[in-house]
Amino acid sequence: MRTNPRQHILDTWRAFARATFGSGEWAWGGRYPSNSISDAEQILILLYPATEVAGFRLDRPDSIEDDVLAVLRPMGSGLDIPMRMLEAMEQYLARYTDDDGGPTFTGGSYLLAENPDEEVKQEQYAYDITESYSISVTLCLSAKGFLREFQRTVERRELQNRIEAVILAMDARLTAAMVGLLRSFVVNVLDPDSPAEAVLLRTVSQGRVVGRTLTQDLRGRLQPVRDKLPELTFGLPPENEQMLRDYPERFFECGWAWGVAQDATDIDLAAAEGVKQPHGIAESRPLLHFTVNALDGLADLFSTRTSRQGLLTSEQQSLREALNLRWGLALQYWSTIATFGSGRWAIEDVPWEATTGQSSPYFTELVLAIVAMAQQGGTLSGTIGRSVAVLEELGQRGLVSRRAAEDDRGVLLHDPGVLMRLGGSELEGPALAWSYNGFAAALAKTALRVANVSGSRRNRARLIEVADASVEHLLARRQQSDGLWDHPANIYPRLAPAPATPAWDMTERSVEVFVAAAALVSAPPVADQGQVDQANNKIAEARHILDQERLTTPTAGGSQEQKLLREAEQSLNRADSLAGERPATAAALADKVLRDLDELAFARHAASRSA
Amino acid sequence: MLIFATSDKGGTGRSVTGCNMAYRRALQGEAVAYLDFDFGSPTAGAIFDVPEAERGVDASGLHSYFTRHTESQQLDTALHSDSDTLRDLPRISGAGRLVLLPGDKDGGEFSISADMPARCAQLFLRLDREFDLCVVDLSAGRSYAVDLVLEATARPELAALTSRWLVFHRWTKQHILAAHGLVFGERGLLKAGERRGHDPQRLNNSVRYVRTAVVDLCVDQESVTRPAQGAWLRAYDQKLREQADKLRMGRARLAGQIPFDPMLQWSEQVIDDSDVSGLKIANQATVQAFEDLAAKLSDERFWEGL
Numbered sequence: 001m002r003t004n005p006r007q008h009i010l011d012t013w014r015a016f017a018r019a020t021f022g023s024g025e026w027a028w029g030g031r032y033p034s035n036s037i038s039d040a041e042q043i044l045i046l047l048y049p050a051t052e053v054a055g056f057r058l059d060r061p062d063s064i065e066d067d068v069l070a071v072l073r074p075m076g077s078g079l080d081i082p083m084r085m086l087e088a089m090e091q092y093l094a095r096y097t098d099d100d101g102g103p104t105f106t107g108g109s110y111l112l113a114e115n116p117d118e119e120v121k122q123e124q125y126a127y128d129i130t131e132s133y134s135i136s137v138t139l140c141l142s143a144k145g146f147l148r149e150f151q152r153t154v155e156r157r158e159l160q161n162r163i164e165a166v167i168l169a170m171d172a173r174l175t176a177a178m179v180g181l182l183r184s185f186v187v188n189v190l191d192p193d194s195p196a197e198a199v200l201l202r203t204v205s206q207g208r209v210v211g212r213t214l215t216q217d218l219r220g221r222l223q224p225v226r227d228k229l230p231e232l233t234f235g236l237p238p239e240n241e242q243m244l245r246d247y248p249e250r251f252f253e254c255g256w257a258w259g260v261a262q263d264a265t266d267i268d269l270a271a272a273e274g275v276k277q278p279h280g281i282a283e284s285r286p287l288l289h290f291t292v293n294a295l296d297g298l299a300d301l302f303s304t305r306t307s308r309q310g311l312l313t314s315e316q317q318s319l320r321e322a323l324n325l326r327w328g329l330a331l332q333y334w335s336t337i338a339t340f341g342s343g344r345w346a347i348e349d350v351p352w353e354a355t356t357g358q359s360s361p362y363f364t365e366l367v368l369a370i371v372a373m374a375q376q377g378g379t380l381s382g383t384i385g386r387s388v389a390v391l392e393e394l395g396q397r398g399l400v401s402r403r404a405a406e407d408d409r410g411v412l413l414h415d416p417g418v419l420m421r422l423g424g425s426e427l428e429g430p431a432l433a434w435s436y437n438g439f440a441a442a443l444a445k446t447a448l449r450v451a452n453v454s455g456s457r458r459n460r461a462r463l464i465e466v467a468d469a470s471v472e473h474l475l476a477r478r479q480q481s482d483g484l485w486d487h488p489a490n491i492y493p494r495l496a497p498a499p500a501t502p503a504w505d506m507t508e509r510s511v512e513v514f515v516a517a518a519a520l521v522s523a524p525p526v527a528d529q530g531q532v533d534q535a536n537n538k539i540a541e542a543r544h545i546l547d548q549e550r551l552t553t554p555t556a557g558g559s560q561e562q563k564l565l566r567e568a569e570q571s572l573n574r575a576d577s578l579a580g581e582r583p584a585t586a587a588a589l590a591d592k593v594l595r596d597l598d599e600l601a602f603a604r605h606a607a608s609r610s611a
Numbered sequence: 612m613l614i615f616a617t618s619d620k621g622g623t624g625r626s627v628t629g630c631n632m633a634y635r636r637a638l639q640g641e642a643v644a645y646l647d648f649d650f651g652s653p654t655a656g657a658i659f660d661v662p663e664a665e666r667g668v669d670a671s672g673l674h675s676y677f678t679r680h681t682e683s684q685q686l687d688t689a690l691h692s693d694s695d696t697l698r699d700l701p702r703i704s705g706a707g708r709l710v711l712l713p714g715d716k717d718g719g720e721f722s723i724s725a726d727m728p729a730r731c732a733q734l735f736l737r738l739d740r741e742f743d744l745c746v747v748d749l750s751a752g753r754s755y756a757v758d759l760v761l762e763a764t765a766r767p768e769l770a771a772l773t774s775r776w777l778v779f780h781r782w783t784k785q786h787i788l789a790a791h792g793l794v795f796g797e798r799g800l801l802k803a804g805e806r807r808g809h810d811p812q813r814l815n816n817s818v819r820y821v822r823t824a825v826v827d828l829c830v831d832q833e834s835v836t837r838p839a840q841g842a843w844l845r846a847y848d849q850k851l852r853e854q855a856d857k858l859r860m861g862r863a864r865l866a867g868q869i870p871f872d873p874m875l876q877w878s879e880q881v882i883d884d885s886d887v888s889g890l891k892i893a894n895q896a897t898v899q900a901f902e903d904l905a906a907k908l909s910d911e912r913f914w915e916g917l
């Protein structure tokens with residue numbers, strides 16, 4: 001892998017610390033005025049690698065490594081760094097809690113009016129956004145893990161109390177975010193003969209005739225999902241279930257809307273007591289961008305680290321289970337659609353067309369991300385080869401691994417990004433939109449994710465190539481002078497230069513990519529059985545010759561030969577312990593022993609000839 | 612401010628580090644007194660290169676101050692030292708004085724008689740008025756000197772003085788354990804302090820640690836010649852850090868870490884910027900570490916602790 005995650009994270013941290021602590025105090029916001037998502041991104045630039053990657057821990061003064069300390073110098077000493085993190089969390093919580101003490105999840109400056117001539121209304125800025133729920137899940141969990149560990153070094157009572165208060169507030173925010181994610185999950189039953197249904201059928205048919213066979217087939221494949229929908233007992237309107245029951249021939253889609261759905265009902269679990277459940281605005285229709293975003297946050301909720309560290313309270317467990325059910329359904333639904341049929345799959349038909357009628361290579365990337373999550377769960381591993389090809393194509397089409405031709409529309413993916421309409425928002429003001437320009441980062445993340453589950457060395461190499469190209473693209477998009485994102489004009493010179501201020505969204509996405517790369521690097525290499533057998537054979541031969549040598553070499557200690565035999569023995573023991581996971585290393589050790597031992601035999605042979 | 616320098620074992624580098632730290636404070640503009648309370652083996656005179664106090668003075672050192680009730684000598688190093696570094700100190704703009712209160716030759720340890728703690732307190736009070744900083748170099752382990760100053764600092768007349776403790780230790784498993792024992796052990800500083808009327812929690816909060824002669828893995832070290840050696844050292848360093856952290860001797864309580872310096876290994880002396888920049892016989896990192904340690908002494912956020 002050409003990507004060097006440790007170096008990239010260190011570089012980013014150095015630039016981050018300079019930008020954020022230039023004045024000595026944490027400075028919020030950058031290119032965009034701060035909002036609940038952007039500020040969370042800013043914290044996670046530090047906190048995410050610190051939680052996920054060995055060697056970047058910041059939670060105990062003693063766990064901070066020297067090179068990390070050096071790049072974070074503007075934050076102060078090893079003693080100051082965890083304190084600075086604590087202060088940032090306190091400030092974050094204060095900024096995103098309303099007057100009644102309820103957590104807020106607003107989109108603020110990230111919201112755009114679909115028509116740039118119109119102005120977003122004040123009350124629209126206050127809409128809760130699914131992305132904020134999802135990033136809050138990640139933030140709160142990382143923060144809790146961090147603070148629990150930090151607490152163990154702290155002796156001062158007053159400081160202990162401060163930490164305890166932040167943990168409690170993070171818990172409240174986490175609960176509210178989980179409730180938000182439950183209320184923004186939607187099942188959209190498609191009207192027969194509607195444009196949406198037509199798109200869905202066109203997507204799965206891939207040129208085959210959309211006849212009775214195909215629709216029946218599709219219904220059959222989706223039946224397991226449909227069967228589980230009645231288990232979703234809260235958040236959704238009761239009519240939903242009834243419709244699915246009364247009209248078994250209708251198709252549906254499920255996933256996350258951009259915010260709490262218009263028809264969302266209240267969550268009446270004990271855990272949700274006290275959580276404000278405002279009336280929803282968002283059109284009750286899953287959007288791929290927010291679906292993947294929600295799934296990403298949920299992945300942290302279901303991670304082994306979360307359960308190992310016991311980061312969830314017992315009340316949160318019930319919310320977790322409800323979300324787990326929705327997570328499973330979304331994964332199953334989308335991967336079924338993506339890989340339907342025996343011929344060409346929908347996912348291979350770039351760009352993906354959403355049921356809203358909008359199509360973009362970014363949507364293909366999103367569906368692939370869902371498929372990759374399903375692959376991680378162990379299902380669908382047969383689909384990896386085809387995913388690899390699609391990812392490669394996305395790299396080409398998305399102008400990540402290929403240069404842009406003049407007036408290439410692919411550039412728009414990166415600047416200004418894909419604009420997605422937020423249906424339902426038009427009721428209280430101008431129609432709103434959400435923009436996403438992280439195509440390259442998402443590509444790298446998905447490639448690395450798939451590489452992590454791929455057992456084939458060839459596929460893995462191809463995926464790493466895609467990831468490397470994306471990382472190269474990302475690195476080139478940094479501002480030369482301060483080393484922070486985002487300056488797409490560096491790559492696509494026809495674009496207007498961006499302002500010099502740091503864009504924390506792209507910075508955080510890049511950091512996520514580096515973390516994913518670090519995860520892949522720290523996993524054991526792919527070892528195939530043939531190699532393992534070969535290594536074991538070599539070790540066996542070397543052992544046998546070693547035993548023979550022992551039989552004949554005089555035991556007088558200290559002789560050169562005895563020394564060589566002792567070293568050979570040590571090498572073979574080491575080779576034995578490595579043969580399973582790193583067979584090539586084991587074989588190399590055995591090779592050296594074989595050569596060394598043969599020198600003895602060859603020398604004796606020479607002696608016998610000259611006698 | 613009073614700084615008590617102690618260590619569980621002899622030969623840790625307490626005196627060499629303490630003297631250099633004192634020199635740095637003087638450079639930073641403070642009037643500094645260095646009190647050689649290592650009654651058995653006074654070495655500060657040798658480190659400051661004061662010939663008449665090489666192994667302690669013939670008469671009226673600190674030992675005699677306690678056992679014979681004589682006044683103790685105060686040797687201004689600018690006048691009494693043979694070292695150019697120290698003689699030049701007054702010529703550096705803004706620098707303060709550095710004064711040695713030497714031990715006595717053939718002093719030896721003594722047991723504490725009833726009037727000594729008061730006499731000790733009196734000495735500290737007087738010096739605290741005259742100097743910004745007093746560094747008290749105590750003999751190793753739980754010695755009489757340690758008992759004496761614990762007793763003296765518990766007295767009401769010293770209540771208003773800031774007293775802080777630096778525990779020096781080498782960077783090995785055994786030395787870390789020993790230093791921990793010196794503070795937290797059954798016969799340790801905290802228990803002994805408590806018996807003399809100190810609040811153990813407050814006392815503990817005034818204790819910080821200094822790691823001495825640590826092989827610096829960041830600078831290109833001549834002593835680390837092979838990659839495998841470097842890998843081993845790094846991994847072992849990590850283990851030692853974890854051990855120290857567990858024993859509440861981690862970074863939160865780390866006042867300084869002095870790199871191993873070949874020059875100091877052979878010569879117990881005060882090193883100066885010209886040894887680094889001109890002759891290049893000492894390492895920049897060593898001087899920097901002394902400088903940082905000196906700065907930490909008055910870093911209130913650091914002493915507030917976590």
Ligand SMILES: Nc1ncnc2c1ncn2[C@@H]1O[C@H](COP(=O)(O)OP(=O)(O)O)[C@@H](O)[C@H]1O
Pocket residue numbers: 618620621622623624625626627628654823824825869870871872873875876877878879
């Ligand atoms: N940073 C250092 N690097 C190398 N050697 C050192 C260092 N500090 C001290 N030493 C050596 O360690 C020995 C003990 O130092 P000293 O200050 O006399 O210890 P103590 O006062 O604890 O008995 C001395 O010989 C000195 O040269």
Ligand SMILES: [Mg+2]
Pocket residue numbers: 622625626627649654
């Ligand atoms: Mg000494």
